Amino acid sequence: MANFISLAEVTCKFGDQACPFPAPGAGIFEWRAITSLNLGLTSIDITKPVILALLCTVIVSVVFLAAFARPKLVPTGLQNVVEVGYLFVRDNIAREIMGKDGDRFVPFLTSLFFFVWTMNVMAIIPVAQFPVSSRFAFPVVLALIVWFVYLYLGMKNQGVVGYFKNIAFPPGMPIGIYPLLTPIEVLSTIIIRPVTLAIRLFANMFAGHLLITVFTVSAWYLLNLTNFVGFVSVIGYLGSIVSFFVTIVLTGFEMFIQALQAFIFTLLTAVFISSSLHAEH
Amino acid sequence: MNWILAAEGAGGNSNVLLPPTYELVIGTIAFFTIFFLLSKFALPNIKKTLEARTESIEGGIAKAEKMQQEASITLAQYRQQLADARSEAAKIRSTAESERTNLINEARTEAQVVAQGVTQQANAQIAAEKSKAVNELRLDVSNLALDLASKIVGASLQDDQRAKAVIDQFIKDLESAGGKR
Numbered sequence: 001m002a003n004f005i006s007l008a009e010v011t012c013k014f015g016d017q018a019c020p021f022p023a024p025g026a027g028i029f030e031w032r033a034i035t036s037l038n039l040g041l042t043s044i045d046i047t048k049p050v051i052l053a054l055l056c057t058v059i060v061s062v063v064f065l066a067a068f069a070r071p072k073l074v075p076t077g078l079q080n081v082v083e084v085g086y087l088f089v090r091d092n093i094a095r096e097i098m099g100k101d102g103d104r105f106v107p108f109l110t111s112l113f114f115f116v117w118t119m120n121v122m123a124i125i126p127v128a129q130f131p132v133s134s135r136f137a138f139p140v141v142l143a144l145i146v147w148f149v150y151l152y153l154g155m156k157n158q159g160v161v162g163y164f165k166n167i168a169f170p171p172g173m174p175i176g177i178y179p180l181l182t183p184i185e186v187l188s189t190i191i192i193r194p195v196t197l198a199i200r201l202f203a204n205m206f207a208g209h210l211l212i213t214v215f216t217v218s219a220w221y222l223l224n225l226t227n228f229v230g231f232v233s234v235i236g237y238l239g240s241i242v243s244f245f246v247t248i249v250l251t252g253f254e255m256f257i258q259a260l261q262a263f264i265f266t267l268l269t270a271v272f273i274s275s276s277l278h279a280e281h
Numbered sequence: 282m283n284w285i286l287a288a289e290g291a292g293g294n295s296n297v298l299l300p301p302t303y304e305l306v307i308g309t310i311a312f313f314t315i316f317f318l319l320s321k322f323a324l325p326n327i328k329k330t331l332e333a334r335t336e337s338i339e340g341g342i343a344k345a346e347k348m349q350q351e352a353s354i355t356l357a358q359y360r361q362q363l364a365d366a367r368s369e370a371a372k373i374r375s376t377a378e379s380e381r382t383n384l385i386n387e388a389r390t391e392a393q394v395v396a397q398g399v400t401q402q403a404n405a406q407i408a409a410e411k412s413k414a415v416n417e418l419r420l421d422v423s424n425l426a427l428d429l430a431s432k433i434v435g436a437s438l439q440d441d442q443r444a445k446a447v448i449d450q451f452i453k454d455l456e457s458a459g460g461k462r
Binding site for chain 1: 296297298299300301302303304305306307308309310311312314315316318319320322323324326327328329330331333334337
């Protein structure tokens, strides 16, 4: 299989059997380890996603610490910008879902939103150009944390027995519907919620990155069909230009998806936490 | 720079749905680092500041309301004072008018009294002058009559008791005759 990365060095002919379109696959989400830290129990491969994840951690932490180190009554500069983000999470997610009760969870939701968003945005940052959240491990970790949090809060607020009773038998339903409702509710609350939470984020970022890569590779591949002079070459150039244009449009679309997925992830977390605070359906 | 580019075809475990352990570890560490730093250091600060801001805005509104209230109270006070002053002025004016009228009346009566006094005095004086003049005239007339009589009679009747008595009698007769008339 040809390596599309070294395509620039290969002179291909259109239709050449030795040089087919190098369609990007799952391989573009695989990374070589720079080095490996052996910690006894497990070894940590230092790969690009790992470096980017740590970079995201540093960026989010430093930006927030710098913005709110000495906050002023009348905000200026960085504080102004970060405050908008903080108020967005507080007012449009926490308070929107839970009312004033949500204020307790604003730090958790803010951390989630900005960590997820930064990981997503890495997809379009030059050189980085890889959404960290398209590595399944990161959505899985976050979904697990959310899962533990809302299960713990449910058991704490409604009692261990009460919580699971409320999940299995939602109050205020006619008895006849329980045989149908109970399996759905149990499955939904305990298994489907965290699984879909992780997969939704992962799949969106995975697909987005794959799409952008396909069109980027296409633009590059079609541009390099220069050996063949004539009509086909013109088609190649046109295809290249169209692919390049689509890449730009997709990049803009991805910017929107990145923010949207971070928002959905955080919003659903707020909804799950809210349903753990009160037994209501 | 090999690590910057994806390792397509690098082989190994290429199932994207099987997360490697080290990524799970890194992800957990990353999230909890952010959560710790934000919830311990960054967000309490901004929460306090936002509360202070809300307070200062609400405080400002309350202050403005209070000031407005005070202003309206002061305005009412000023209006009251103005009305008081006006009514006082009106009272003073009416008092002054009545006082003036009184003064004029008093002066008038006083003047009348004085005028009456002067008139009476004048009348009295006139009467006194008149009686004095009458007496003098009477004396002159009697002297004149005596002179005349003595000239006519040829004898001096002057300083004579009898002559005087005659004259007096004569005048008395004249007066009684006048009274009869």
